[in-house]
Amino acid sequence: MIWNTKITRLINTKYPLIMAAFARLNSIEFAAAFSNAGGLGIITAMNYDLADFKSQLIKMKTLTDKPFGINITVIPPGISGIHDKISQEEYLKYVETAIDQGINVITTSAFQANFIGKRVREAGCHWFHKCALIRHALSAERSGVDAITIIGMEAAGFKNPYQHTTLMNITIAKQLLKVPIIAAGGIGDARGVLGAIAMGADAVCLGTALLITKESPLHPIMKEQWLNTDVLDEQYHKALYHFSLKGTRVPSPAIAFQKEILPLKDFVENIMNQVELILKSWKIEEQEFKI
Numbered sequence: 001m002i003w004n005t006k007i008t009r010l011i012n013t014k015y016p017l018i019m020a021a022f023a024r025l026n027s028i029e030f031a032a033a034f035s036n037a038g039g040l041g042i043i044t045a046m047n048y049d050l051a052d053f054k055s056q057l058i059k060m061k062t063l064t065d066k067p068f069g070i071n072i073t074v075i076p077p078g079i080s081g082i083h084d085k086i087s088q089e090e091y092l093k094y095v096e097t098a099i100d101q102g103i104n105v106i107t108t109s110a111f112q113a114n115f116i117g118k119r120v121r122e123a124g125c126h127w128f129h130k131c132a133l134i135r136h137a138l139s140a141e142r143s144g145v146d147a148i149t150i151i152g153m154e155a156a157g158f159k160n161p162y163q164h165t166t167l168m169n170i171t172i173a174k175q176l177l178k179v180p181i182i183a184a185g186g187i188g189d190a191r192g193v194l195g196a197i198a199m200g201a202d203a204v205c206l207g208t209a210l211l212i213t214k215e216s217p218l219h220p221i222m223k224e225q226w227l228n229t230d231v232l233d234e235q236y237h238k239a240l241y242h243f244s245l246k247g248t249r250v251p252s253p254a255i256a257f258q259k260e261i262l263p264l265k266d267f268v269e270n271i272m273n274q275v276e277l278i279l280k281s282w283k284i285e286e287q288e289f290k291i
Contacts, residue, residue, distance in 0.1 A: 001276050004290040006180035007147060007203035010126060011067050011105055014038035015272055016197070018149070018182055020207035021071030021109060021130075023047065025217050028056050030264075032063035033215040037268040039206075041068040042107065045094045046086075053094060057101040069105030069128075070098050076111040088115050099123045107149070110158065114143045121146075128182070130205075132160040134172055147180040148173070149205050153241060154186025156208050156252040161243045167199060174200025188254025190274035202291065208252040213264045223261055231256045 005016045017039035019031060024047060031041030043060060045053055060068060072094055075086065095116055098106055106120045109130035120127040121144055129140040130149035137148045150173050152166025153159070164172070166185040173181050180203070183196035188209035196204050211218045212226060230236060231253045239250045262270070279289070 001272075001279075001286075002288040004288055005197075005202045006291070007182065010146065010180065011040055011069070013040050013067055015268065016203035017193075017268065018042065018203055018205045019210060020184065020205050021073065021107065022207070022211070022217075023073070025211065027217050028060045028063060030210075030215045030217060031068055032060055033213075033264040034210065034268070035064045035066040035068045037265040038066075038272070039268060040105065041066075043068065043070045045070045045072050045098070050093055050097065054097050054101065057098065057103065061101075067105065068103070069107055069126075070094075070103055071107045071109060071130075072113070072116060073109050074111040074113045074116070091116060092119060095119050099125060109149075112139075117143055117145060130182075130184070132163045134164070134169065134176065137173055137177060141177055141179050145179055147182055147202070148177060149182040149184050151205075152183075152185030154253050155184055156240070156248055156250065158247045159242065159244065161245055166196070170196060170199040170201050186253045188252075189257035190271050190278060192254070192257070193271060194275050194278055197291070207254070209254040209258060210264070210267070211251070212255070212258045212261055213267050214261055215264050220261075226251050226255050227258060227260070229255045 035041035
């Protein structure tokens, strides 16, 4: 089946799938494998110093001839951490490096990134912004983003206490936003991907589910531990849905759909083949899925 959505048309990928940005767990080999599997691999810029970042982009282009992008996480004021003192000028150096290397999809997340978006658009590249709240998505749209990733409360990583679920975020966003929407949060199987599209998403951002694949830099012991996660356990539930402005160390509920460690290509193909089987069971048998 040919996948023809607002996002695949924009970034020229085989599937409407985008890799999440992984702090410390990202590598160019991981991102390249995802791009080669038909999605949009993402390199997390702030995992590298500037010189190394450039060399990684150059090397990435030897590992894949498919589209890929970068992510820049803009640290909100008051959040302590390794990157909390970075100035706008320093962030923009990463942007310029990516533009110089021909990267045309630059994603931002965590905090307002209008200064990055402005430069990205000036360069004729695509700016995607990731946020957790609809009001932040509306603000980003007014700032000129090309697409918005909206993260539901099911997601792992850094949390916002006022997040809605993925279902609420996407269905509300579909009513309020004009730009393409990318769904994120707890999605890890074919029905999750297809359900997000049915709710109004033009693509899906996968995070936790990818960390169990063979190419993921997550330690093999952690992969095995995560595969045994009981998402129905009370302590797991409390750890994930803590309703605080902070991160969480447990995987998203997408882990419940992962049963074994697979190569990324097999993982992606399994999901998309299953999506097609579901569509056929609904008597939808077109050769092209266009939205």
